[in-house]
Amino acid sequence: MTSHLIRGAAPVGAEPTDLLLADGVITATGPDAAAQAGSETRVLDADGLVALPGLVDLHTHLREPGREDAETVWSGTRAAALGGFTAVHAMANTQPVADTAGVVEQVWRLGREAGWTDVLPVGAVTVGLAGEQLAELGAMAASQARVRVFSDDGLCVWDPVLMRRALEYVKAFDGVIAQHAQEPRLTAGAQMNEGVVSSELGLTGWPAVAEEAIIARDVLLAEHVGSRVHICHLSTAGSVEIVRWAKARGIDVTAEVTPHHLLLTDDLARSYDPVYKVNPPLRTQEDVLALRAALADGTIDIVATDHAPHPVEAKDCEWADAAFGMTGLETALPVVIETMVEPGLLDWAGVARVLSTTPARIGRAEGHGRPIAVGEPANLTLVDPAARVVVDGAHQATTSRNTPFQGRTLPGRVVATFLRGRATVLDAQPVADHTGGTR
Numbered sequence: 246m247t248s249h250l251i252r253g254a255a256p257v258g259a260e261p262t263d264l265l266l267a268d269g270v271i272t273a274t275g276p277d278a279a280a281q282a283g284s285e286t287r288v289l290d291a292d293g294l295v296a297l298p299g300l301v302d303l304h305t306h307l308r309e310p311g312r313e314d315a316e317t318v319w320s321g322t323r324a325a326a327l328g329g330f331t332a333v334h335a336m337a338n339t340q341p342v343a344d345t346a347g348v349v350e351q352v353w354r355l356g357r358e359a360g361w362t363d364v365l366p367v368g369a370v371t372v373g374l375a376g377e378q379l380a381e382l383g384a385m386a387a388s389q390a391r392v393r394v395f396s397d398d399g400l401c402v403w404d405p406v407l408m409r410r411a412l413e414y415v416k417a418f419d420g421v422i423a424q425h426a427q428e429p430r431l432t433a434g435a436q437m438n439e440g441v442v443s444s445e446l447g448l449t450g451w452p453a454v455a456e457e458a459i460i461a462r463d464v465l466l467a468e469h470v471g472s473r474v475h476i477c478h479l480s481t482a483g484s485v486e487i488v489r490w491a492k493a494r495g496i497d498v499t500a501e502v503t504p505h506h507l508l509l510t511d512d513l514a515r516s517y518d519p520v521y522k523v524n525p526p527l528r529t530q531e532d533v534l535a536l537r538a539a540l541a542d543g544t545i546d547i548v549a550t551d552h553a554p555h556p557v558e559a560k561d562c563e564w565a566d567a568a569f570g571m572t573g574l575e576t577a578l579p580v581v582i583e584t585m586v587e588p589g590l591l592d593w594a595g596v597a598r599v600l601s602t603t604p605a606r607i608g609r610a611e612g613h614g615r616p617i618a619v620g621e622p623a624n625l626t627l628v629d630p631a632a633r634v635v636v637d638g639a640h641q642a643t644t645s646r647n648t649p650f651q652g653r654t655l656p657g658r659v660v661a662t663f664l665r666g667r668a669t670v671l672d673a674q675p676v677a678d679h680t681g682g683t684r
């Protein structure tokens with residue numbers, strides 16, 4: 246296996262150094278690295294680059310099985326590698342739904358075969374996402390896919406009795422329920438954030454309370470049964486207040502925010518361009534600022550992409566008919582640099598925490614989110630923080646084109662990604678022979 250000598254990269258919070266990757270692990274750092282490199286070792290000049298532990302996405306939609314026209318495990322994980330990720334959790338709202346050991350093993354195996362990132366399947370909480378009957382959570386946990394995160398994402402586990410039972414059940418295998426917090430009755434027919442802009446546009450509004458009411462209920466349920474709960478895509482200032490209160494009370498809750506909710510607002514709906522239609526909806530500038538502050542102070546634990554690819558026909562239509570969702574794997578890190586690093590809200594160690602260490606811990610992604618140190622698995626990404634890149638959906642690796650950042654110039658570029666010492670990305674290009682084969 247090829248070994249790599251990375252020269253002069255700065256691991257988060259440390260001075261620039263050399264790193265030697267061999268046999269899937271970091272085998273040496275500092276002067277030892279060059280000394281131990283062999284004649285076959287590939288040398289990479291990483292002067293000026295930041296080395297982060299490989300990014301981990303707790304919330305990705307890979308669409309396979311069933312919607313391969315939008316994305317496949319292969320195309321989605323290739324996009325993920327280009328975005329600096331070494332592991333992604335694949336949401337369960339596929340067709341068929343990932344609600345059995347058979348389906349999660351299939352997704353896991355497709356990830357292994359593609360080889361771009363590790364794929365950690367999320368199991369559905371309820372059979373068919375129907376919200377009526379618990380899925381075979383134990384069988385999915387015990388399967389080869391080792392499922393630890395369970396979610397009906399796309400839909401809310403609304404029934405409080407089912408939610409309680411799910412929270413209790415997953416304790417047995419160290420699992421977590423990731424809740425898509427959306428009170429369905431309060432959001433029937435909703436098209437965008439409920440507020441000034443929705444009244445002006447005459448679109449049915451989606452009130453903040455529809456999210457906040459479920460979060461409040463679920464942190465109390467988690468406390469009651471002594472389980473851990475994770476909240477998907479927090480989008481309102483009020484949600485932040487509830488999570489802050491719950492954490493102060495000692496409740497085992499974690500929360501994520503998406504890159505798009507850190508940057509974009511409901512003002513964009515004035516364009517009537519469905520690329521800005523997403524669940525939960527884009528909110529106000531006040532919410533955006535509250536989310537950034539909460540990510541900075543740790544109330545929000547992580548950034549997760551909620552990469553939600555859709556085929557052109559699902560977005561190239563009237564707002565009301567369009568699908569909810571936007572892509573995000575290839576722009577997540579640049580948006581975090583723009584919204585958090587450049588304004589001084591997070592340093593690079595903070596970026597490693599919110600995009601790698603903590604998501605790996607929440608999702609129990611073994612071997613990921615580890616320190617950049619001798620003996621650790623060589624899952625890492627090299628970033629050029631000085632680069633500026635214009636986003637162009639037509640040239641992204643994802644099969645879908647629904648990026649809300651089209652035409653924007655964003656800071657930072659992923660130069661290289663390593664999965665267990667193998668380069669999946671080099672010179673900001675996918676490495677076609679990373680597994681010895683392509684598709």
Ligand SMILES: NC(=O)N[C@@H](CC(=O)O)C(=O)O
Nearest residue numbers: 306398399523524553569570
């Ligand atoms: N975020 C979205 O708007 N859409 C997601 C579902 C979800 O994350 O709730 C999808 O699967 O398309």
Ligand SMILES: [Zn+2]
Nearest residue numbers: 398399425477
């Ligand atoms: Zn969701």
Ligand SMILES: [Zn+2]
Nearest residue numbers: 336398399551
């Ligand atoms: Zn989602």
